[in-house]
Amino acid sequence: MINDLLILLGRLHPLIIHLPIGFIVLGLLIELNKKKLAWSGEAIKYIFFWSFITGIFSIFSGYFQYEKGGYLWETIQFHLIAGISTVLLSFGFYLYLCGNKYLNYLPRKFYTVGHFVLLTVTGHLGGNITHGEEHLVEPIKNIIGLEVIEDIPKPMKYSDYENETVYTTLIKPIIDNKCVKCHNQNKSKGGLKMHTQEALVKGGRNGAILNFLDPAKSEMIKRIHLPKGDKKHMPPIGSNQLSRQEIEILDQWVSMGVRFDQTVEQFELNQKLIDYFFNYKESFFPENQVDLPNMDLIKELKKRNILINPIFKMSNFLEVSTINNKKFSDADLRLLQGLENNIVSLDLSNSAVTDSIFFGLNRFLNLTILKLKNTRIEGRGISRLQNLNNLKRINLVNSMFQNRYIDSLMKITTLEKVYLYSEHKSFKRSNDSIFNKIIDFGYNEFKNLNSSI
Structure with a gap:
């Protein structure tokens, strides 16, 4: 019964401690404006008396929290000492205001400045105990630009x-x-x-x-x-x-x-x-490090209605789309020169590109997704993409891709999926399981096509 009561009193410490804090802050505010407040003398005396009384209760509740809460003495000792010092200073200021001759030799500012310093130190030490030593300094590090390393769990293989x-x-x-x-x-x-x-x-x-x-x-x-x-x-x-x-x-x-x-x-x-x-999953996109993309170049490309975004926050890899620039042609691929290593997703759908585009695309070594929907692509020269070791998906829906180039397409060994269905033509099929796994002809699925592929 007694033990449970002491545990309760200890756990009330975070609540009780705000009473002396409130009295001290109120007292200091009145002290700073005492010349404007005729009644300030008696009020300050009364306030610091009660900051002393409630401070005593705070010390006891804090001690019970230490004793029953499993805290180590090394953790709380400076907080306790600072708290006791604050309470004693409040009592000393009260006696000073009452005209105690032994305390009058200290200047009045000693008590006001002392309260401010001790209250700040005691509160900071208490916060460290409750929230951890980085609780206050971490946002300060962010404000002044120091690096804060977050403990983010990494996927394990x-x-x-x-x-x-x-x-x-x-x-x-x-x-x-x-x-x-x-x-x-x-x-x-x-x-x-x-x-x-x-x-x-x-x-x-x-x-x-x-x-x-x-x-x-x-x-x-x-x-x-x-x-x-x-x-x-x-x-x-x-x-x-x-x-x-x-x-x-x-x-x-x-x-x-x-x-x-x-x-x-x-x-x-x-x-x-x-x-x-061990929730490690192979990344869909390349995991190699690339340099920051040229931001000036990106600004120029955006002026030409070319959409450019990082694949995810803080990534140097980019997804690029010419969806808003239907006149984008084979020759315009040179505009992307300087971003070849950064581009992992390139959407040239509905553009004016032809088979000649393959002669330039083979320089985009990190290219993973290539979208060529609704283009005049027939497939001539598509084998030039065999050197792209990260290329996993090609979308050729409603392009002019020809049956005779499917074998060349299958020589790109890194491919995981090719979307090849069309509203106007059919393609040759194969009994090969790998072929059927990679090539999605989607004869009856065009209306449900997900535009995100």
């Missing part, structure tokens, strides 16, 4: 991690994301730290959380399987919960003896867990 330990690859990231917030070097609820392998093995005030002799009885596993309504359930309600797959992999790791040297390959993950944790 299973074959790249087979020889890595399962602990560092899978277990530790789960613990870091779901447990370390409350069990780290600065804050250790129940005396438990989980931020390192050694801390995990050591356990907390109630003993070890990993049972190497009988893994099934490990306290960590028991806690994550408790109903969410149980106060001992971990992570606690209000925190990010473990996914079903994360629970499954923790179960498997503990049941196999909590081996920190076990490799991912030895761990023998089932396919569902591999798909969940």
